[in-house]
Amino acid sequence: MSDASLAPAASPRARRSLMETDAHTAKRNAAEKRFRLYGVAAICAGLFFLVVLLTSILGNGLSAFQQTFITTQVFLDPAKLDKAGNRDPDDIRKVSTFGYTPLIQNAVFEEVTSRNIETPLDSAKDMKALISASAAAQVRDFVIANPDRIGETVEFRILAASRVDGYLKDRVFREDVARDKNIDAEHLDLTDALVSAGVIAKQFNTSFIFGSDASESRAESAGLGVSMLGSFFMMLVVLVLALPIGVAASIYLEEFAPQNRFTDLIEVNISNLAAVPSIVFGILGLAVFIQFAHLPQSAPIVGGLVLTLMTLPTIIISTRASLKSVPPSIRDAALGVGASKMQAVFHHVLPLAMPGILTGTIIGLAQALGETAPLLLIGMVGYIATNYPDGFVSGFMDPNSAMPAQIYEWAKRADPAYYERAWGGIIILLVFLLTMNLIAILLRRRFERRW
Amino acid sequence: MYDAPLTRREAAVDDVKISARDVQVFYGDNHAIKDVDVDIQDKTVTAFIGPSGCGKSTFLRCLNRMNDTIDICRVEGRITIDGDDIYDKRVDPVQLRAKVGMVFQKPNPFPKSIYDNVAYGPKIHGMAKNKAELDEIVERALRRGAIWDEVKDRLHAPGTGLSGGQQQRLCIARAVATEPEVLLMDEPCSALDPIATAQVEELIDELRQTYSVVIVTHSMQQAARVSQKTAFFHLGHLVEFGETGQIFTNPEDKRTESYITGRIG
Incomplete structure (x- = not known):
C-alpha cells in the first residue's frame, strides 16, 4: 500500500447533489424494476395455469364421486x-x-x-x-x-x-x-x-374409491380401490428396497469411499440414471424380472422392483446432498473426541441429514406412485379383472394395476362414462401425492435442527 | 502467568510428551510440511505461530491423525507420544484421539444438549458405568472447562444456544471429558471477542496443570501470554523452537525476528 492512495485524489466525476439521480443509477433501477415485473408475471402465469388445472380437474372429476x-x-x-x-x-x-x-x-x-x-x-x-x-x-x-x-x-x-x-x-x-x-x-x-x-x-359413491375395476360395458361399477392396493404394494416394495439401499449407498459414497476415478464414474452414472426415461426401466424390468427371473406378469412385486430402480437415483442424490450439507465441523468434533468414523456418521451426521433424506425419499416415492410408463411394459396397464387380493403374498404376486395405470386405462376406454372416472381417479391420485408432500414437509419440520 | 516477565518464563517440567522427527506432510503433490523436528513437553503450553498457510495447523492435525480423514494427505517421518509411534499400523486413530483431544477454530458443539455434548465422548469410550458416574464426569469436565457455573441450571438446553465464548469453553469441556493427556487447540480464540478470549486463555493456563497443551494461534500476543514454548513455522519449515521468552525477545533466526516485529506475515 503506498501512501499516495491515502491522499484525497481529485474525483474524476463532477460533484453533484445526492438529491438528483444520475442516468446510470436510473438505468440500473429501471432494470431492477423490469426484473421484478418479469418475476411477478411469471408467478401470475404459474398461478393462472394452476387454477385452470385445478378447476378443470375438479369440474370434470368431482361427479365421479356421485x-x-x-x-x-x-x-x-x-x-x-x-x-x-x-x-x-x-x-x-x-x-x-x-x-x-x-x-x-x-x-x-x-x-x-x-x-x-x-x-x-x-x-x-x-x-x-x-x-x-x-x-x-x-x-x-x-x-x-x-x-x-x-x-x-x-x-x-x-x-x-x-x-x-x-x-x-x-x-x-x-x-x-x-x-x-x-x-x-x-x-x-x-x-x-x-x-x-x-x-x-x-x-356418494364409495365403491368408486374402494371398488374394483369393471369391464367396459359396466362403467357405473368401476372403482379405483383394487389398483390403489396395487400401488400400495408397489410402494411397499419401493420403500423396503430403495430406502435402505439408497441411504446405504449414499452414506458409503459420501463418507467412506475413496475419491478416485472409479467413484467419480459411479457418481456421474447415478446422476445420469436419474435422467433416464422411465420406459427404459420398464423394458429393463420386463427383460430381467419377467423374462429372466420368471416373476409373474402384471404383479405389483415386479412393478415395485422396476420403480425401485427408478427411484434409487433420486433417493441417492437427495441423500448425498443432505449429507453434504452437514457441516464438516460436526464430523471433526465427533472424530476429535475419539468417535470412530462410523460413530461420527451414525450418531451425528445421519440425524442431521435425516430431514433431507426423508424428504428425498418421500418425493421419490411420490414420483414412483405417479409413474405409468414402465408399468405398460410389465403388463400392469389394461383391464385387469381382479378383486381384492386375499393376503399379503397374493397382494404382491397376483396381477393388479396401479392408480395411474388405471386412470390411463379408463381414459382410453370408449364409453364416455369412463371420462369422469379418469378425472375422478386423478383427484384421488393428487390427494395421495399432496398427502405425501405434506408428510414430507411435516417430517422436515419435526426433525429439523439447527447448528 | 500474566505477571512473569517474558524472559524468565520457562517450562516447568522437562518430560517430552510428543516427539516429532523428520516429519513431512504432502497434500497430493504439495509438500506442506518439511523436515519438522520438535519435542513437546508435558504440562506445558506450546504455541505454534506463523503466517497463514505456513503449515502450523497441518502439523497440529498430524498429532492426533486428523489428517487421516483427508484422502490426499500423506504423512512421513516419526511422531511418538510417550515413545509410541502414532503412525504405527497397530495404532488405532480412534484410541489415539481419545488420548489427544482437540479443540477447533470455530466452536462446533453438537446440535444436542449441553449435557449430551460433554457426555458423548465418555459414553462412546465406556467411561461411565451408570448415570450417576456420567453425571459426575460431565460436571467435572464442565468445571474444568470453566463453564459449569454458567450452565449448571440448563444442562439440557441446546449447546448451540450458548454464546460463542461459552460454546468454545463447552468444546474444551467436551475435549477434556474423555481424560486426554494432550490437548490440541487450533486457533481456539479466532472466532471470539476479547473478553471470551481472555476467559479461554485463563482456562488454558489452568489446563496446563494437567495436560500438555499445544495451541496454534495467529495472535503473537496470545502466544506470548499463554505459552511457555513457542514454535515458529514459515513456508512449511519449523524455523525456530524454544522458550517463549527467548523467541519473543531474542530470536535467533532472522525470519522469526521479521515475523515478530511485523515485517513479514
Whole structure:
C-alpha cells in the first residue's frame, strides 16, 4: 500500500447533489424494476395455469364421486334362489346372476306400478335398461352371505345403469338417445318420474374409491380401490428396497469411499440414471424380472422392483446432498473426541441429514406412485379383472394395476362414462401425492435442527 | 502467568510428551510440511505461530491423525507420544484421539444438549458405568472447562444456544471429558471477542496443570501470554523452537525476528 492512495485524489466525476439521480443509477433501477415485473408475471402465469388445472380437474372429476342408485325392495324368491329348499350354501351358489336379474327387474317394476307412474313400458323386462348389470351380482353376494334371508323382501340400493347415471349427470341428452341402443326416450321419461318419486337418486359413491375395476360395458361399477392396493404394494416394495439401499449407498459414497476415478464414474452414472426415461426401466424390468427371473406378469412385486430402480437415483442424490450439507465441523468434533468414523456418521451426521433424506425419499416415492410408463411394459396397464387380493403374498404376486395405470386405462376406454372416472381417479391420485408432500414437509419440520 | 516477565518464563517440567522427527506432510503433490523436528513437553503450553498457510495447523492435525480423514494427505517421518509411534499400523486413530483431544477454530458443539455434548465422548469410550458416574464426569469436565457455573441450571438446553465464548469453553469441556493427556487447540480464540478470549486463555493456563497443551494461534500476543514454548513455522519449515521468552525477545533466526516485529506475515 503506498501512501499516495491515502491522499484525497481529485474525483474524476463532477460533484453533484445526492438529491438528483444520475442516468446510470436510473438505468440500473429501471432494470431492477423490469426484473421484478418479469418475476411477478411469471408467478401470475404459474398461478393462472394452476387454477385452470385445478378447476378443470375438479369440474370434470368431482361427479365421479356421485353415483346414481335405485332404492328398491327385492323379494328374494325361494322358488328361484333355493329350489331344494334346504338353504345349502353350495346349492345357492349354483344359481348364477341370471337367476337374480328377473327378481330385480320385478322389484323395480313394482316400484313403478305401486306409484301409478304412467309409462308405455309395461313389463318387468323393460326395466332392464335402467338397472346396472352388476346389480344382480350385488344381490347374489348378499344372498350367499345371508342365506337365511331368502323368502324375505329386502331393501337394496342397486346401481343404476350407466346411461341413467349419465342422464342425471348431464352426460346423456334426450337429443342423442335416438342413436343410442342402450336407452330410449321412454326410459328417460321413466327415470325422470322415478327421480321425482325418490326411487332413483344420486348418492356418494364409495365403491368408486374402494371398488374394483369393471369391464367396459359396466362403467357405473368401476372403482379405483383394487389398483390403489396395487400401488400400495408397489410402494411397499419401493420403500423396503430403495430406502435402505439408497441411504446405504449414499452414506458409503459420501463418507467412506475413496475419491478416485472409479467413484467419480459411479457418481456421474447415478446422476445420469436419474435422467433416464422411465420406459427404459420398464423394458429393463420386463427383460430381467419377467423374462429372466420368471416373476409373474402384471404383479405389483415386479412393478415395485422396476420403480425401485427408478427411484434409487433420486433417493441417492437427495441423500448425498443432505449429507453434504452437514457441516464438516460436526464430523471433526465427533472424530476429535475419539468417535470412530462410523460413530461420527451414525450418531451425528445421519440425524442431521435425516430431514433431507426423508424428504428425498418421500418425493421419490411420490414420483414412483405417479409413474405409468414402465408399468405398460410389465403388463400392469389394461383391464385387469381382479378383486381384492386375499393376503399379503397374493397382494404382491397376483396381477393388479396401479392408480395411474388405471386412470390411463379408463381414459382410453370408449364409453364416455369412463371420462369422469379418469378425472375422478386423478383427484384421488393428487390427494395421495399432496398427502405425501405434506408428510414430507411435516417430517422436515419435526426433525429439523439447527447448528 | 500474566505477571512473569517474558524472559524468565520457562517450562516447568522437562518430560517430552510428543516427539516429532523428520516429519513431512504432502497434500497430493504439495509438500506442506518439511523436515519438522520438535519435542513437546508435558504440562506445558506450546504455541505454534506463523503466517497463514505456513503449515502450523497441518502439523497440529498430524498429532492426533486428523489428517487421516483427508484422502490426499500423506504423512512421513516419526511422531511418538510417550515413545509410541502414532503412525504405527497397530495404532488405532480412534484410541489415539481419545488420548489427544482437540479443540477447533470455530466452536462446533453438537446440535444436542449441553449435557449430551460433554457426555458423548465418555459414553462412546465406556467411561461411565451408570448415570450417576456420567453425571459426575460431565460436571467435572464442565468445571474444568470453566463453564459449569454458567450452565449448571440448563444442562439440557441446546449447546448451540450458548454464546460463542461459552460454546468454545463447552468444546474444551467436551475435549477434556474423555481424560486426554494432550490437548490440541487450533486457533481456539479466532472466532471470539476479547473478553471470551481472555476467559479461554485463563482456562488454558489452568489446563496446563494437567495436560500438555499445544495451541496454534495467529495472535503473537496470545502466544506470548499463554505459552511457555513457542514454535515458529514459515513456508512449511519449523524455523525456530524454544522458550517463549527467548523467541519473543531474542530470536535467533532472522525470519522469526521479521515475523515478530511485523515485517513479514
